[in-house]
Amino acid sequence: MLLGYSLLLFRSTTTKARLYSLAVDKEHRGKAVGRALLEATVQLARQRGSNSLQLEVSPTNLVAIRLYEAFGFNLRSRRRGYYGDGNDALVYALKLRDDLRELGASGSG
Numbered sequence: 001m002l003l004g005y006s007l008l009l010f011r012s013t014t015t016k017a018r019l020y021s022l023a024v025d026k027e028h029r030g031k032a033v034g035r036a037l038l039e040a041t042v043q044l045a046r047q048r049g050s051n052s053l054q055l056e057v058s059p060t061n062l063v064a065i066r067l068y069e070a071f072g073f074n075l076r077s078r079r080r081g082y083y084g085d086g087n088d089a090l091v092y093a094l095k096l097r098d099d100l101r102e103l104g105a106s107g108s109g
């Protein structure tokens with residue numbers, strides 16, 4: 001039986017992982033399955049060496065937003081007309097580790 005899934009995307013050109021999709025079967029929501037899936041997803045992104053994990057969520061999806069914020073995701077921006085129905089998306093990101101380039105490290109020592 002499939003209770004839920006998460007779809008995590010990695011690209012070789014960026015250290016930003018993207019949580020493309022996360023869903024729990026309707027019959028099994030509210031039983032901490034989503035939280036367990038998100039925990040495993042974050043752990044996988046860390047293991048793969050990603051600096052951050054980014055996702056888009058509808059501003060009306062308060063359950064998902066609450067879950068992401070509880071994990072420490074921060075609101076980064078709003079994408080106008082992102083969804084097929086013309087609705088905006090909120091872009092959330094979780095920092096997994098410091099990006100050395102952002103800190104200004106040159107790698108020379």
Ligand SMILES: CC(C)(COP(=O)(O)OP(=O)(O)OC[C@H]1O[C@@H](n2cnc3c(N)ncnc32)[C@H](O)[C@@H]1OP(=O)(O)O)[C@@H](O)C(=O)NCCC(=O)NCCS
Pocket residue numbers: 021022023024025028029030031032033034035036056057058061062063064066067070
């Ligand atoms: C979002 C989703 C994955 C959460 O999965 P879930 O298994 O029901 O969530 P959990 O039981 O693990 O709950 C984790 C947190 O989510 C939030 N949450 C869950 N159900 C909630 C509800 N009915 N009302 C408000 N917040 C809720 C809470 O913050 C909760 O933490 P808490 O129990 O400490 O309060 C699930 O609702 C889902 O599949 N929704 C449809 C698909 C979707 O919207 N995916 C996200 C797209 S970006």
